[in-house]
Amino acid sequence: MYAVRIYEMIVQWRQAKVIPTIGLQELRDRLDINPNEYPRMHDFKRNVLDLAVTQINERTDLKVSYSQDKAGRKITGFTFKFKEKTKEKVGAK
Numbered sequence: 001m002y003a004v005r006i007y008e009m010i011v012q013w014r015q016a017k018v019i020p021t022i023g024l025q026e027l028r029d030r031l032d033i034n035p036n037e038y039p040r041m042h043d044f045k046r047n048v049l050d051l052a053v054t055q056i057n058e059r060t061d062l063k064v065s066y067s068q069d070k071a072g073r074k075i076t077g078f079t080f081k082f083k084e085k086t087k088e089k090v091g092a093k
Contacts, residue, residue, distance in 0.1 A: 002031050003052040007060060010082050014062075021069055023077040041075055049078070061085055 009030065013019050028035070031048065038044040049066060056064045062082045069077040 002048050003055040006052045021077050021079045
């Protein structure tokens with residue numbers, strides 16, 4: 001469910017050729033995650049981000065990763081990176 005929304009954001013950035021840093025609250029808003037869902041960052045990353053990135057990498061034409069932006073010890077946002085997967089030549093031996 002979250003993978004589709006993150007994939008859509010990345011495709012928009014691919015067309016714009018700009019990858020912005022997205023704030024934590026903005027990301028939660030875009031993914032329709034309530035403030036009381038996944039209050040611990042560990043749970044948010046494991047159940048939302050890591051799961052979505054794994055699904056995108058397995059099932060789409062993109063290879064996605066992310067890094068976290070911090071202010072001291074607090075995570076303030078995320079920066080996504082992506083590459084298009086190389087297409088294998090059909091019939092090549």
